[in-house]
Amino acid sequence: MRKKVLSVFVIILVLILGACSQASGGSGKNESGNIKIGAVLPLTGPAALYGQQTLDGAKLAVKMINDDGGILKGRKIKLLTEDDQSKPELGVTKYKKLIESDRVDAITGGVNSSVNMATKEVAKNKLINVVTVSKAPEIMSDRDPYRFRLNSTNDMDGKAFHNFIAQTLKPKTVAVIAENTDYGQAELKALKANWSGSDAPKIVATEFFELTDTDFTNPLTKLKAANADALYVVGAAIEINSAIFKQAHQLGFNNTMKLLAPGNINSKMVELAGEGSEGVISADLYQNSIDNEMNKKFVAAFEKEYNHKPEKMEMLGFESIWFVAKAMDKAGSSNDYKAISKALEGNDWQSPRGDLKFENGQALGKVIPLTVKDGKIVPYQQ
Incomplete structure (x- = not known):
C-alpha cells in the first residue's frame, strides 16, 4: 500500500513540475547537456547554394561559441540540420521532426519565403523560431512572441532600393521577371506601391517563372520585346539569378539597365553569370568590409575556416545561432522561451553588420546600393 501511495505521489509531483515549467514559458526539457538548435535549409534543389552558405555561417557560430567554453556554465551547442529542398511541404515535415522527435531547444533556417509561410504554424508558441533569410512580410504577421527574423523584408528594402532606382537611376520603363512564389509576389507588390x-518608373511587362525552371529564354524574349529601359530580376536562388543574367546577356540585353531585387547579390552569382552579371545593380544589408570589431573577428574566423571571405548569407547564418545562444545565456535558460524572447527583443546586439536590435521580432537595419564592376561586387557610385 505504501509503495502504491508513494508511486501516486511521485506521478502527481512530476505532473505539477511539468505544468509549472510550461506555465513559465519552458518546454519541460532538461537544462543540462548539449543545447540542440535545429536548422532547416535548402541544401539540395534550386536554392542549395544559398542554403549551404547560410549553413557555413551557422557552423562557424557553433564552433566559436563551443571553442569559447559554450554558454550557461559550459553547455555546448549541437547543430541539427535538415534539408527542405525549397519545398514547403518538406519544410513542414522537417520542422515537425526537429521539434517533436529531436526535441530541439530552438529552430532556425528558411531561405525560401514559401517554406517559412508553411512552417511558421508548426513552430508557433512552441520554441524560439528564428527565420534566417526569407523576406516576405507576411511571415511575421500574426506573430507569436517566440518568432524572430534576421533578414530585411521586401517592404523594408523597397523604401531604400526602389526609391534609389526611381530617384538616382531614373529608368522610365521597367520589365520584371519574378519567381512565382510568396517572395516574388511580395516584391512585385512592393515595387508597384513604391x-x-x-514620375516613377513604369512596369511595362511582367513574366513569372517556377523555381524548377532552368531555361528563361522564352520569358526573357517576351520582356525584350517590351524595349524597357531596365530589366528587374526577382529571384531568391543563386543558380536561377545567374542563369537569367547569363541568358539575358546572350539575348542582347547589354544596353539595358540590369537590376536585381535587393538581398540577392552574391559573388557566386557573379561567377556563374560571367559577363552577364557585369553592371548589375542591387543592394544588401552587409559587406564583409564593414569596419567594426565584431565584423573583423567574424571575417577572420570565417576565412580561417573556409578560405574565402563571407557574404550576407553566411553572416545571417552566423547571426541565427549567435543571437539565440547569447540570448539563452542572458536569460539563464535554454528553454524558458519567454525569458529568451525578452532578452532578444530587449537588448542591443553586436553583429558583423553593426549594432542591431529587434522590433516586434524583426531585425532592423539598412541596405547599401551595390553593383558589379570588373567581376567584383562594390558600392554603387555614379
Missing part, C-alpha cells in the same frame, strides 16, 4: 507616382 513606384505609384506619376
Whole structure:
C-alpha cells in the first residue's frame, strides 16, 4: 500500500513540475547537456547554394561559441540540420521532426519565403523560431512572441532600393521577371506601391517563372520585346539569378539597365553569370568590409575556416545561432522561451553588420546600393 501511495505521489509531483515549467514559458526539457538548435535549409534543389552558405555561417557560430567554453556554465551547442529542398511541404515535415522527435531547444533556417509561410504554424508558441533569410512580410504577421527574423523584408528594402532606382537611376520603363512564389509576389507588390507616382518608373511587362525552371529564354524574349529601359530580376536562388543574367546577356540585353531585387547579390552569382552579371545593380544589408570589431573577428574566423571571405548569407547564418545562444545565456535558460524572447527583443546586439536590435521580432537595419564592376561586387557610385 505504501509503495502504491508513494508511486501516486511521485506521478502527481512530476505532473505539477511539468505544468509549472510550461506555465513559465519552458518546454519541460532538461537544462543540462548539449543545447540542440535545429536548422532547416535548402541544401539540395534550386536554392542549395544559398542554403549551404547560410549553413557555413551557422557552423562557424557553433564552433566559436563551443571553442569559447559554450554558454550557461559550459553547455555546448549541437547543430541539427535538415534539408527542405525549397519545398514547403518538406519544410513542414522537417520542422515537425526537429521539434517533436529531436526535441530541439530552438529552430532556425528558411531561405525560401514559401517554406517559412508553411512552417511558421508548426513552430508557433512552441520554441524560439528564428527565420534566417526569407523576406516576405507576411511571415511575421500574426506573430507569436517566440518568432524572430534576421533578414530585411521586401517592404523594408523597397523604401531604400526602389526609391534609389526611381530617384538616382531614373529608368522610365521597367520589365520584371519574378519567381512565382510568396517572395516574388511580395516584391512585385512592393515595387508597384513604391513606384505609384506619376514620375516613377513604369512596369511595362511582367513574366513569372517556377523555381524548377532552368531555361528563361522564352520569358526573357517576351520582356525584350517590351524595349524597357531596365530589366528587374526577382529571384531568391543563386543558380536561377545567374542563369537569367547569363541568358539575358546572350539575348542582347547589354544596353539595358540590369537590376536585381535587393538581398540577392552574391559573388557566386557573379561567377556563374560571367559577363552577364557585369553592371548589375542591387543592394544588401552587409559587406564583409564593414569596419567594426565584431565584423573583423567574424571575417577572420570565417576565412580561417573556409578560405574565402563571407557574404550576407553566411553572416545571417552566423547571426541565427549567435543571437539565440547569447540570448539563452542572458536569460539563464535554454528553454524558458519567454525569458529568451525578452532578452532578444530587449537588448542591443553586436553583429558583423553593426549594432542591431529587434522590433516586434524583426531585425532592423539598412541596405547599401551595390553593383558589379570588373567581376567584383562594390558600392554603387555614379
